[in-house]
Amino acid sequence: MTTGRHSILATSFVRCAALALLITSTTTMAKADEFQGPTFRKGLWHFVRTLDMVAHRKPKHRLLERELTACVDPTVSMKATFASPSVGSCVSARPEKKNNQYTFANRCDFMGPVSTVITVHSEESYTEQNELSEGQMPRVELVVAHRIGDCGAGAEQSSGAKTLSH
Missing domain, CATH: 1.20.5 (Single alpha-helices involved in coiled-coils or other helix-helix interfaces)
Structure with missing residues (x-):
């Protein structure tokens, strides 16, 4: 039994x-x-991030320039960008896609509410521009990213970081 x-x-x-x-x-x-955003090939990627302060009708003032080469899957961070939750009174807008560009009229970001444009050049290259126009110090953050190869067997998750501040 x-x-x-x-x-x-x-x-x-x-x-x-x-x-x-x-x-x-x-x-x-x-x-x-x-997830309705872009997908990219995993591998060794090179990123250049700049942060500029935009003065009234004057040239931009570079606040930060940083380069990073890392073995990553950019699709993972794109999923986080596209899932940007509302924070406090900041409510993220859904992205609009036109050709190879994804535009967020308003996205809650570490800088605050920003307008974001992601331009996909290929599965191995993109740019992301975030503009913060509220407040006393309008800023523009630009990330230029491109895949430079495959990850090596002993490749670290991130290496080659270089920061330049002005």
């Missing part, structure tokens, strides 16, 4: 496990389907 009872319990367990697996994979697929 214990064999029959054990068999019924095992069958129930297998059904529950299969149902849990089905629900998990369906949820994962739904979350993956929600």
Whole structure:
């Protein structure tokens, strides 16, 4: 009798496990389907980030320039950018896609509410421009990114960081 009872319990367990697996994979697929942004090739990428202060009708003043070469998957950070949650009174707008550009009229960012334009040149190159026009110090952040190769067997997750401040 214990064999029959054990068999019924095992069958129930297998059904529950299969149902849990089905629900998990369906949820994962739904979350993956929600992302409507660009995808990029994983590999060794080079990023140049600049941050400029924009004075009234005067040339920009460079606040920061930073370069970084790292073994990354930029699609992961794009998913975070596109899932930008509302923060306090800052409510993120959905991006609008036109040709190779994704434009956020308002996106909640570490700088505050920004307008963002992501221009996809290929699966190995993009630029992201964030403009903060509110407040007393309007700023423009520009990230230029391009893939430079495959990750080596011993490649670190990030290397070659160089910061220049003016």
